[in-house]
Each structure stands twice: as C-alpha cells, then as structure tokens.
Amino acid sequence: MITLRQKKILPKLLFAVFAVGIFVASYYLGNQYARPLTHDLGATVLPQPEKIREFHLVDKNGDPFTSQSLKNFWNFVIVGSLQDTGCDSLLRLYVQAWNNLAHKPALQRQTRVVFIDPGLSAQQPEQWKQAIEFYNPAFTAVSGEQEEIRKLGRQIGLFTETTACSTSGSVVALINPEGYLLALFTGETDPRRIAADLEFFN
Numbered sequence: 001m002i003t004l005r006q007k008k009i010l011p012k013l014l015f016a017v018f019a020v021g022i023f024v025a026s027y028y029l030g031n032q033y034a035r036p037l038t039h040d041l042g043a044t045v046l047p048q049p050e051k052i053r054e055f056h057l058v059d060k061n062g063d064p065f066t067s068q069s070l071k072n073f074w075n076f077v078i079v080g081s082l083q084d085t086g087c088d089s090l091l092r093l094y095v096q097a098w099n100n101l102a103h104k105p106a107l108q109r110q111t112r113v114v115f116i117d118p119g120l121s122a123q124q125p126e127q128w129k130q131a132i133e134f135y136n137p138a139f140t141a142v143s144g145e146q147e148e149i150r151k152l153g154r155q156i157g158l159f160t161e162t163t164a165c166s167t168s169g170s171v172v173a174l175i176n177p178e179g180y181l182l183a184l185f186t187g188e189t190d191p192r193r194i195a196a197d198l199e200f201f202n
Contacts, residue, residue, distance in 0.1 A: 042188040043197045049180035055152040057116070057144035060129035065142045067179055074111040074198060075175040076185075077156055079149075081163035082117050082131045082141065090165045091115065091135045094172070096191035097198075098136060107202055110177065113139040118149050119163060156181050176201065 052067045059065040076094055080087035094113050101108035113136070120128050120143035132141035143149070146160075153160035156173040172185040182201060188194055 041183075041197050041200060042190070042193045043174065043183035043185045045183045046181060049176070049182050050155065052152075052155055052175060052179050052181060055148050055155075057142045057148055057152070058121075058125065060125055060132055060141045062125040065140075065144075070114070070175050070179045072110070072177050074107070074177060074201075075114045075173075076112070077114045077116065077158065077173040077175060078165070078170065079116045079118075079153060079158045079160050079163070080165040080170070081119055082115070082128070083119070084164055086167070086170070087115075087163075087165035089167050090170055090172075091139075093167055093189065093191055094139075094194070095135050097194035098138070100192050100195035101198070104199065104202075107199070109138075111138070111198065112136075114175075115139065115141045116149060116152070116158075116160070117141055117143050117163065118146060118160060119143070121145070157184055174198070174201075 052070060054067050057065040059069065076097075078087070078090060078094075080090065091113065098108065098111060098113075101111060113132075115132055117128070120141060128141040128143065132139050149160050152158075156175070158171055158173055167189050168187045170186075172188075173181055174183045174185065176182050183197070185194065185197075188197075
C-alpha cells in the first residue's frame with residue numbers, strides 16, 4: 001500500500017521540482033536580460049525609426065563612405081571639428097561609453113563613433129585616421145563635399161553649419177546596424193547611461 005502511494009506521489013513531486021526549476025531559471029534569465037523601461041532612457045527615441053537615404057562621403061582610409069557603410073555597426077554620429085576642444089571632450093565621453101561595453105564584447109566590437117568633420121576635406125585621410133584613432137581605433141572620421149554632409153545632417157537631425165561641440169549641448173545620433181536612425185542623445189554626460197541606453201536596443 002505504501003509502495004503504491006509512493007509511486008503515485010513520485011511523479012507529482014518530480015513535476016513540482018521541474019516547475020520550480022523552470023520558474024527560477026525564467027526569473028534569473030528575465031532579470032539578467034531585462035531592458036530598462038523607455039522612460040528610463042537618457043536618449044530621445046524616435047517614434048518611428050528612419051531609414052538613412054544615400055549620401056557620399058570619404059572615410060579615414062580614403063574609402064567611400066555611404067549609407068551602406070553604416071550597416072553592421074551601432075553608429076554614434078557626431079558633427080564637429082577634430083581641432084575643437086569641446087569636440088575633444090565629447091569624443092572622450094564616448095570613449096568612456098565604449099569602454100563601459102566591455103562586459104558585452106560582441107556589442108562593443110560592433111559599436112563605433114562616426115565623426116563628421118566638414119573641415120577635413122582639405123587634408124589627407126591619413127591625418128584624419130591618426131586624429132580619430134587617438135581616441136579609439138574603432139572610431140572613424142568622415143568628410144566630403146558640404147552638400148553631401150548637409151544631406152546626411154538633415155536626415156539625422158544634426159546641424160552641420162558649425163563645427164563646435166559641447167558635452168552638454170551637442171546632439172549625437174544613434175544609427176543601428178540596419179541603417180536606421182533610432183535615437184538622439186542631447187546633453188547626456190554619463191558614459192554609463194549612454195552604454196546602458198545602447199544595450200536597451202540590443
């Protein structure tokens with residue numbers, strides 16, 4: 001009689017242990033990969049992602065830089081001058097944000113700054129390469145004809161008529177690996193917050 005009762009209880013006990021295990025695993029994974037709530041983001045998220053249309057610039061290697069060049073990367077896009085002290089501070093902020101992605105190496109490898117400097121077109125790309133890679137070899141600098149720079153600037157909400165930057169006032173556009181503008185960062189000075197916002201989109 002006892003053996004029969006044990007046989008009936010055992011499957012129920014195993015099922016209960018299995019259910020508890022699933023619950024614990026789900027709770028753990030849910031918290032580990034939980035995304036912050038939208039209202040916790042420092043970035044301004046666009047209601048609808050905007051596809052970046054074609055433009056033609058040149059990058060730090062002297063290669064064409066077009067809308068296709070934005071793909072396969074998370075791009076923080078900045079307009080400014082590599083000679084400007086405010087831009088220096090802004091770039092250092094995004095170096096720190098990039099460093100804060102070290103716990104997610106795959107995402108870090110896929111993340112870069114695209115620095116648009118209208119004044120670079122008078123210089124050789126080798127000079128741009130040296131200047132931008134001083135901050136991070138993963139970052140790139142681009143330049144080209146003013147109209148092409150304006151064409152891109154209009155699409156991503158960045159003012160291209162000035163090359164001054166500031167950490168508290170400059171707008172930085174976030175373009176995803178599919179080439180869509182997702183968000184704008186304005187006045188965000190906490191590199192950990194910037195990195196956390198980027199993780200939200202992944």
